[in-house]
Amino acid sequence: MKQSWIEHAATSGFPLENIPFGVARIRECTAVVTRIGDTIIDLQALAQHGYLNVNADVRETLSHDSLNSFMELGKEVMRDVRAQVAKIFAAENGKLRDHAEHRAHICMTEADVTMLMPVRVGDYTDFYSSRQHATNVGKMFRDPANALLPNWLHLPVGYHGRASSIVVSGTPIRRPKGQLMPADADAPVYGASRLLDFELEMAFVIGKGNSLGEQITTGAAEDHIFGLSLFNDWSARDIQKWEYVPLGPFLGKSFASSISPWIVTLDALDPFRLDGPVQEPKVLPYLEYEGEKRFDIELEVLIQPRGGEETLVCRSNYKNMYWNMAQQLAHHTVNGCNMNVGDMCASGTISGDEEGSYGSMLEITWRGTKPVAMSDGTERKFINDGDTVIMRGVAQKDGLRISLGEVRSEVLPAL
Amino acid sequence: MKQSWIEHAATSGFPLENIPFGVARIRECTAVVTRIGDTIIDLQALAQHGYLNVNADVRETLSHDSLNSFMELGKEVMRDVRAQVAKIFAAENGKLRDHAEHRAHICMTEADVTMLMPVRVGDYTDFYSSRQHATNVGKMFRDPANALLPNWLHLPVGYHGRASSIVVSGTPIRRPKGQLMPADADAPVYGASRLLDFELEMAFVIGKGNSLGEQITTGAAEDHIFGLSLFNDWSARDIQKWEYVPLGPFLGKSFASSISPWIVTLDALDPFRLDGPVQEPKVLPYLEYEGEKRFDIELEVLIQPRGGEETLVCRSNYKNMYWNMAQQLAHHTVNGCNMNVGDMCASGTISGDEEGSYGSMLEITWRGTKPVAMSDGTERKFINDGDTVIMRGVAQKDGLRISLGEVRSEVLPAL
Numbered sequence A, B: 001m002k003q004s005w006i007e008h009a010a011t012s013g014f015p016l017e018n019i020p021f022g023v024a025r026i027r028e029c030t031a032v033v034t035r036i037g038d039t040i041i042d043l044q045a046l047a048q049h050g051y052l053n054v055n056a057d058v059r060e061t062l063s064h065d066s067l068n069s070f071m072e073l074g075k076e077v078m079r080d081v082r083a084q085v086a087k088i089f090a091a092e093n094g095k096l097r098d099h100a101e102h103r104a105h106i107c108m109t110e111a112d113v114t115m116l117m118p119v120r121v122g123d124y125t126d127f128y129s130s131r132q133h134a135t136n137v138g139k140m141f142r143d144p145a146n147a148l149l150p151n152w153l154h155l156p157v158g159y160h161g162r163a164s165s166i167v168v169s170g171t172p173i174r175r176p177k178g179q180l181m182p183a184d185a186d187a188p189v190y191g192a193s194r195l196l197d198f199e200l201e202m203a204f205v206i207g208k209g210n211s212l213g214e215q216i217t218t219g220a221a222e223d224h225i226f227g228l229s230l231f232n233d234w235s236a237r238d239i240q241k242w243e244y245v246p247l248g249p250f251l252g253k254s255f256a257s258s259i260s261p262w263i264v265t266l267d268a269l270d271p272f273r274l275d276g277p278v279q280e281p282k283v284l285p286y287l288e289y290e291g292e293k294r295f296d297i298e299l300e301v302l303i304q305p306r307g308g309e310e311t312l313v314c315r316s317n318y319k320n321m322y323w324n325m326a327q328q329l330a331h332h333t334v335n336g337c338n339m340n341v342g343d344m345c346a347s348g349t350i351s352g353d354e355e356g357s358y359g360s361m362l363e364i365t366w367r368g369t370k371p372v373a374m375s376d377g378t379e380r381k382f383i384n385d386g387d388t389v390i391m392r393g394v395a396q397k398d399g400l401r402i403s404l405g406e407v408r409s410e411v412l413p414a415l
Helices: A043-048 A056-061 A068-072 A075-088 A100-106 A131-141 A218-224 A237-243 A325-332 B043-048 B056-061 B068-072 B075-088 B100-106 B131-141 B237-243 B266-272 B325-332
Strands: A022-026 A029-036 A039-042 A107-109 A114-116 A124-127 A158-161 A166-168 A177-180 A189-192 A200-206 A225-232 A257-259 A298-304 A311-317 A344-346 A388-397 A400-412 B022-026 B029-036 B039-042 B107-109 B114-116 B124-127 B158-161 B166-168 B177-180 B189-192 B200-206 B225-232 B257-259 B298-304 B311-317 B344-346 B388-397 B400-412
Touching (some): A029 A043, A039 A100, A043 A056, A043 A075, A043 A100, A068 A075, A100 A107, A158 A325, A177 A237, A218 A225, A218 A325, A225 A388, A257 A400, A325 A344, B029 B043, B039 B043, B039 B100, B043 B075, B043 B100, B056 B068, B068 B075, B100 B107, B158 B325, B177 B237, B225 B266, B225 B388, B225 B400, B257 B400, B266 B400, B325 B344
Parallel strands (some): A124 A344, B124 B344, B166 B257
Antiparallel strands (some): A022 A029, A022 A114, A039 A107, A124 A158, A177 A189, A200 A225, A200 A344, A225 A257, A298 A388, A388 A400, B022 B114, B029 B039, B039 B107, B124 B158, B200 B344, B225 B257, B298 B311, B298 B388
16 A cells, blocks of 8 residues: 555555545535545645646636536546645655645545535436345345346346435435325325335446447446446335336435445556456347456445444445446447436445345345344334434455445435 | 517417527527527527616526526516517517618528527436326236226326437437347347337426425426427337336437427416316325316327328327326425426327327337328338438417427437
């Protein structure tokens, strides 16, 4: 691990090898920021004081209220900025370290800033690419002997989600109301969802678009992906169940999705690549790919009741994906669908093979039949009002830790 | 009908009572425009020359490349602009009429301008609100005796669509490729869609948003709706069929949707309101509404082979809606989902009760079993390469005609 003059624990997950991107409100302005250890670094100020050497076009994007314009400049600009930041903050470089006034203007604590939505999302797509998750859901709601639907092994199933209600970590989530069909009732009722759930997901952010009518191949896909964030695809199971046939999930999802404030670049995650799973039956040629396209990122979900302790309810891993990002993007654009900078594609719930690695309360408690014991002695079938759901992600190997940060959201009672 | 000094046929559909809004490229710039008869009126130039009296904030929005900022100013501004335009162009008002130089700068023909996408669409939702369409689809693909699914009469079924691929009338549509599952095959194949279809729809545009967590009631809904456009929800039936279970339509829709360039305000359509259909079973209280919320707008679809004549294939009416816009918007936000200015909600295919009034080739040809005879002697089961699909809409009553314009798109062969 490279050493920085910003002191931080080896376990912080934000060493000089990470250098993620986010957007913060700082002193009434917005700025593109990065993070080393617990220190937030204002890249706009870093350029203003002459440490970060970028042209006027790049510099202008560093005061925007989203990463979109910065991402639009291309990966070479992003790579140059990451490389420069790694040098400016390297242990042996005393220039900024020894200039107290500039340092005070550039380096802040998390308490000094408000992290904002990092990207302005145009379209948001949710995939369904963990085989274990699709199998669990199929077993519960359809035929246990034929849990996977016929198309599942042939294409990365996905659907369009709601972009407007994606919010950043820290934003409280209001329990949604809607139509529910109680068991054995003749007619639906109106009320607050009783089966509020999280879904543990990762999302990738488009940094380079394509024109309408043009396909993105699996080989080109990663050029279009700027980076990754943690993603909580909030789900109201009872609303979803009544509405979703035949056109798919709608209001059971669109009340909110939560993302982490840091977009971690694929470059930072490069050491954590893995070969894919064997895909049998063989996929169609447009879904074939070369190279290591899966990522080993440890994920966990915790529930913290108001005033109480965190209870770990899930340990999973982003490697539990049957379909990788390159396949998802190639499939998404096989019909010529155009991607814009800032569009997001989430993975679908990431569940592993064993109990304890399931990425939703639906699976963890098996539809509420096996409640989870909380550290305060209470139980959970789904998420209660006042609970804070926390997702964290970290890639680690040979002493290097790259954190994806966390997404943390408290559930408020229905209005 | 009010008389204008701009000469136009009584049948034009763009009298002083219409005054719709669009965006055009004019001499390398963009401007918000309206239309009287066949004359396009540059509202930015109308303000610049002092005829349209608006403050600097309003005037600034008139040079944007979408209506979003103008819509965001609120309905009072829109109403004021429509009222002023009606006066400036009234037959008895000679001020602009008699100023040839100003007139040349402000008034253009369609050939002088390029009509652009009128709105920047954030999120797009497609409903499924014509009972006859849902019944036809249910009969074809599910159980003829129970064609409507259990939720259909209780809520306006809808799903999230793709916003990025909505294009304006005149934009050619590329036949999409994708995965298809041939009948009796063991595995899917990759290829161009063979079952390319249109769906005749209307879409409403959000002019006033709501905050995340806040509901819009049926009573307030129309305050949030700026106006209506024609909407062709292109569908690749074979791609859709293989992919859509369990999460709904995705690539079978996301390759393109086409809209008309003119947004016609609800104010202009006010004389064409109708009572709703009886809704039985009774809807839940949040879906109850007062007043006339359906609109009598005659719709037609024509197919024109390259170099050939138009053949009329459908005559329907926007009144063939079971769920109205107010109910759709109240349902969409019942869970607190936030709407942004520029979001679009389409109706779903608008089919009437009789053959001849069905709004898609799927229904018109009953899955291809009853081909349509074209005026050039050929037949159509679905849409061929080189066909131009044309949708038109007009509301008429007591000599007043309000046109929705048209949406016209040629289908190009797959790449």
